[in-house]
Amino acid sequence: MVSCKRVLFRISILPVMMICLSGQALGFSTSISTQKVSWHIQARQVSYEDKRKLYIAENDVIITGGKTRLEADYVEFSDKTKDAFATGNVLFISGNDTITCKSMNVNLSSETGTINQGTVFIQDGNYYVSGDKLRKTGEFTYDAEKGSITTCNADTPDWKITGKEIEVTIDGYGHATHATFWAKKMPVLYTPYFIFPAKTTRQTGLLMPMAGYSDDMGLEYQQPLFLALSDNTDATLYPYYMSDRGVMLSGEYRYILSPESKGMIMMSYLKDKTVGDDGDENQDYNISATPDRTNHDRYWFRMKHDQELWYGFKAKLDMDYVSDMDYLRTFTDGFTGFDSTDGEFEDMFGRDLDEETDYIRENSLLVTKNWSSYSLNLQTLWYDNVEARQMDTEDTTLQTLPSVEVFALRQQVGQTGIYYKMDSEVTSFYRQDTTDDLVTGKDAEITGRRADVHPVFYYPIKLGKAFFLEPYTGVRGTLWDTDDFTDSSGDDSNDRNRGLYEMGMDLSTTLSRVFTLDTKLVEKIQHKIVPKLEYDYIPFVDQEELPYFDDIDDISEKNIITWSLTNTFTSRNTITDENGDESISYKELFWFKLSQGYDIRYEQDGDDAEDDPWQDLTLKYELNPMQYLQSNGTIAVDPNNSHFTKIQVGGSLSDTRGDSLHISYRYSQSYSHTWKTKISMNLVPDTLGAYYFVENDLEDQKIVETGVGISINRPCWGLNLVFKDESADKAFAFMVTLKGLGEFGTK
Numbered sequence: 001m002v003s004c005k006r007v008l009f010r011i012s013i014l015p016v017m018m019i020c021l022s023g024q025a026l027g028f029s030t031s032i033s034t035q036k037v038s039w040h041i042q043a044r045q046v047s048y049e050d051k052r053k054l055y056i057a058e059n060d061v062i063i064t065g066g067k068t069r070l071e072a073d074y075v076e077f078s079d080k081t082k083d084a085f086a087t088g089n090v091l092f093i094s095g096n097d098t099i100t101c102k103s104m105n106v107n108l109s110s111e112t113g114t115i116n117q118g119t120v121f122i123q124d125g126n127y128y129v130s131g132d133k134l135r136k137t138g139e140f141t142y143d144a145e146k147g148s149i150t151t152c153n154a155d156t157p158d159w160k161i162t163g164k165e166i167e168v169t170i171d172g173y174g175h176a177t178h179a180t181f182w183a184k185k186m187p188v189l190y191t192p193y194f195i196f197p198a199k200t201t202r203q204t205g206l207l208m209p210m211a212g213y214s215d216d217m218g219l220e221y222q223q224p225l226f227l228a229l230s231d232n233t234d235a236t237l238y239p240y241y242m243s244d245r246g247v248m249l250s251g252e253y254r255y256i257l258s259p260e261s262k263g264m265i266m267m268s269y270l271k272d273k274t275v276g277d278d279g280d281e282n283q284d285y286n287i288s289a290t291p292d293r294t295n296h297d298r299y300w301f302r303m304k305h306d307q308e309l310w311y312g313f314k315a316k317l318d319m320d321y322v323s324d325m326d327y328l329r330t331f332t333d334g335f336t337g338f339d340s341t342d343g344e345f346e347d348m349f350g351r352d353l354d355e356e357t358d359y360i361r362e363n364s365l366l367v368t369k370n371w372s373s374y375s376l377n378l379q380t381l382w383y384d385n386v387e388a389r390q391m392d393t394e395d396t397t398l399q400t401l402p403s404v405e406v407f408a409l410r411q412q413v414g415q416t417g418i419y420y421k422m423d424s425e426v427t428s429f430y431r432q433d434t435t436d437d438l439v440t441g442k443d444a445e446i447t448g449r450r451a452d453v454h455p456v457f458y459y460p461i462k463l464g465k466a467f468f469l470e471p472y473t474g475v476r477g478t479l480w481d482t483d484d485f486t487d488s489s490g491d492d493s494n495d496r497n498r499g500l501y502e503m504g505m506d507l508s509t510t511l512s513r514v515f516t517l518d519t520k521l522v523e524k525i526q527h528k529i530v531p532k533l534e535y536d537y538i539p540f541v542d543q544e545e546l547p548y549f550d551d552i553d554d555i556s557e558k559n560i561i562t563w564s565l566t567n568t569f570t571s572r573n574t575i576t577d578e579n580g581d582e583s584i585s586y587k588e589l590f591w592f593k594l595s596q597g598y599d600i601r602y603e604q605d606g607d608d609a610e611d612d613p614w615q616d617l618t619l620k621y622e623l624n625p626m627q628y629l630q631s632n633g634t635i636a637v638d639p640n641n642s643h644f645t646k647i648q649v650g651g652s653l654s655d656t657r658g659d660s661l662h663i664s665y666r667y668s669q670s671y672s673h674t675w676k677t678k679i680s681m682n683l684v685p686d687t688l689g690a691y692y693f694v695e696n697d698l699e700d701q702k703i704v705e706t707g708v709g710i711s712i713n714r715p716c717w718g719l720n721l722v723f724k725d726e727s728a729d730k731a732f733a734f735m736v737t738l739k740g741l742g743e744f745g746t747k
Contacts (some may be wrong), residue, residue: 039065043075053080061086063262069093083107094121101134112136124171126716127198129168134682142394148172151740152716159183159717159738161194173205174198197740204228207236208741210334211366215698218244222335226231232256238268238336240376250336254348263305264348270298276326290325290359291391299323299561300331302341303346304349313369320353325389328356338729359387360397377405396445398549410458422455429549434484441488442548448482448494452552456502471505476555480547487545500541500555508532521626525589530566555602564595594620596639611641628654645669658682658689673699688712695712715739 055077057063063070063077063084073088084091087103093551099116115134120142121127132145143166150160161177179194180187197205207224214220219240228233238250257263269545277699278295287293305317322328332338346352354361354570360383381400388395403607408422428449435445456474463469480496512528540557548554569590576582597615616636623631633649647667664676678693689711695704709722718737724730 024277039063039077041075041077048234052078054078067095072194074573081107082110086640097121098123099328103221106136112138123200124170126153127168127170127740128152128157131166138171141168142170144169149176150716151738152714156184157716161196164193166417167200170198172198198740216244216330217242220334224335240334240336244273246271246289246334248331253337258308260308261306262348263303265303266301266336268300268331268339272296272298272454284446287329288327290329291387293324293326293390295324295390297323298327300327301725302345302353304345304351306349309367312371313367315368316349316351316364316366317700318351318362318364320363321384322361322386325359325386331354333547360385373409373411375409377403377407379403379405396433396435398445399432401430408455413457415575417459419458419460420455422453424453428551440490441544442487442554444485444547446482446485446547448480448485448547448549450481450549450553451479453477467507467509469505469507471503473501473503475499475501477553478612480553482547485547489545496546498541498543498546500538502536502538502558504534505537506532506534517692523574524572526568526572528568528570530564531567532564532565532566534562536560536562559600561600562595562597564593566593567591587624588623592619594619614639616645625649628656643669657685669696673697676703686713 016139017216030276041057041061041063042057043057043061046057048055051415057075057077059073061070061072061075063075070084070086070091071091072086072558074086076083076085076214078084084106085103086106090099090101090104092099092101092104092106098121099115100121101120102114102237104115104118106113106114113136115131115136116272117471118134119128119130120134122129127148127149129142129144129147131144133145135728137143141476145164145165147166148160148162149166149168150157152158152160159181161176162180162182164178165387166174166176166191174196175194176194176196179191181189195206204227205225207226209221209223211222212220215708220240222238222240225239227235227237229235233253233255235254236252238248238252240250242248248268248270250266253372255263261679273296275296275536276287276290276618300323301319301321303317303319303529305315307315307317309315328338334340338353340435342353363382363384369376379400380402383397383399385397386396388397403425404427405423405425408420410419411423412419427598428448430443430447435443454474454476456472458470458472459601461469461471476499478498480494482494482496484492485494485496486492492500508530509526510530512526515525515527517523517525522565536558537560538555541555543554546553567590568588571587571589573585574582574588575585594617599615602613617639618637619635621631621633623629629652631649631651633651634646635649636644636646638645644667646669647665650664652660652662659681659682660680662676662678664674666672666674666676675696675698676693678691680689680691682689691709691711692707694704694706697704703725705724707722707724711721712719716739718735718739720735720737722733724733
């Protein structure tokens with residue numbers, strides 16, 4: 001059960017005159033006051049033995065002082081030595097911790113003592129330390145001879161660790177010699193020496209390790225060391241042993257300077273014994289989708305930082321620099337692998353990394369300032385081309401060094417009824433290497449600068465009581481100042497410009513009706529219909545002789561009418577809380593939008609038109625009728641042949657037990673056709689679960705991945721078993737969680 005006393009009071013017991021009552025007395029109580037605490041003794045019989053300077057209490061003894069309570073059949077207090085001896089049904093409570101034992105000796109001054117045939121329970125962490133003879137050697141330290149430790153509550157725990165000698169430091173570590181791990185009454189594992197965490201707060205120390213074996217790495221062992229540097233900074237070291245590759249050293253540093261200023265820096269380095277090429281001895285380390293890897297020095301530096309600046313400015317810094325194209329594909333798992341790092345960044349910053357297969361890695365510095373109607377972005381973007389660096393080839397990757405963007409949010413111009421918004425930018429483009437003079441026009445990979453301004457004006461008009469009309473017009477002006485650009489006609493002028501306009505209008509109305517159902521599930525439902533017509537026009541402008549850096553440099557002409565029909569179903573319910581107060585709750589049950597565009601350009605081209613003017617008929621929907629049913633998706637159909645061009649739908653169905661079904665169907669006319677299913681079953685609520693998942697490639701008629709798993713969750717332990725069968729690999733993973741000690745297994 002619990003601690004002898006995690007915070008024992010140091011007291012001086014003053015000798016006082018006691019009244020000795022006979023055994024027939026109904027009860028007696030007295031108080032012993034000191035400067036720090038007042039002790040109250042209650043028992044059926046209390047006496048004071050002057051020769052030994054002892055207070056003796058017998059039968060139903062209760063001693064209280066501060067947050068400490070001692071119950072026993074017999075208790076002695078020594079005024080001289082500050083020792084307390086208790087025997088017979090001893091219960092000792094100190095704060096949230098408890099000791100039950102046959103007898104105990106405690107020195108209230110030194111906070112040490114011995115416990116015979118007892119159990120110490122530490123509430124923080126739910127630790128039980130038991131033994132024939134326990135010693136409290138300090139405020140938070142215990143040792144036991146022939147003892148055991150567990151976090152299970154039962155008399156016969158689901159698991160425990162026994163040892164010839166056990167030492168435990170609360171909020172530190174435990175050590176056991178000749179340790180045996182037991183599952184119920186069965187010994188499972190023996191080790192001459194065992195160390196385990198017994199932490200209840202954030203502090204420096206070893207974390208639970210990870211061990212395993214794989215054909216690619218050999219024997220693996222990773223042992224994290226956590227360093228609590230201060231209240232707002234910490235670091236973790238991750239030595240990672242791989243018998244086939246060597247030792248990878250990784251470090252992580254995290255800091256929080258203020259609620260808006262924080263950062264995480266991670267670095268990994270490996271002197272790899274292997275290379276990845278076509279040699280027979282290196283086949284296991286070669287990734288066919290990437291160039292041969294000849295380097296032994298492998299590393300990955302990544303960091304993210306958010307900083308609150310002066311006058312409302314904010315900065316965000318992202319860095320991602322890896323040694324070779326294979327690194328992130330190889331080291332995806334483990335504490336410092338790609339998956340773990342990506343998840344940590346997403347959780348802390350809301351920004352993730354580029355995919356592990358992307359060989360061009362984004363590094364950026366963004367400074368922003370937001371006002372009520374305007375915003376300012378200052379950004380530098382550097383795309384690290386890992387392939388060009390690894391292969392030592394020319395790097396023509398386009399960099400942004402820097403860009404300045406000013407945005408005006410939609411707002412009214414005075415009281416005119418006219419609204420406007422604006423996007424504008426000035427960008428400097430840089431390339432480490434450029435194409436030679438023989439490459440001209442849009443294919444030329446050059447450097448230069450560009451300024452672009454794009455304001456749009458709106459004039460909303462209410463037509464009668466039912467319709468809403470909003471015409472708009474916009475202009476775009478663009479200037480280029482390039483270095484060594486020659487267009488396809490041979491003009492090598494570095495200064496270029498472009499001007500174009502756009503115009504259009506939206507016409508819509510809203511129809512709605514409220515239906516009264518007065519059922520237990522729904523009181524009322526509002527059905528709202530929004531029909532809408534949109535017209536967008538951008539004239540043709542010859543841009544063949546202009547430089548090309550990104551999409552802004554080539555604005556396509558547009559002459560399209562789009563119709564859409566949006567339906568929304570919203571429920572209303574009255575909710576009464578426990579105090580009888582009523583409130584109104586609204587929930588969107590179902591939303592869907594049908595839309596289709598008509599391209600007028602094709603009608604004007606007549607017989608020369610290559611396609612039908614009608615664009616895909618598209619349906620988008622969100623279905624959320626109840627707590628346990630959700631679905632959303634997008635479906636597009638080509639009206640010319642009635643074939644689907646795009647299907648992306650998914651949904652989930654669950655129940656109150658925790659069972660669930662998740663499905664996902666993806667179809668694209670150009671590149672994919674997949675079906676994913678995951679079934680989870682809560683076989684024994686909150687205790688035993690099972691799940692199955694499968695991904696099918698319907699285009700190639702094959703199973704991409706399938707897997708089955710079992711999860712067991714008990715009050716003091718958990719187990720997760722997963723078997724995966726992929727097209728090129730089979731894997732078995734397990735994770736055992738011992739509450740209070742941590743988790744171990746494969747990832």
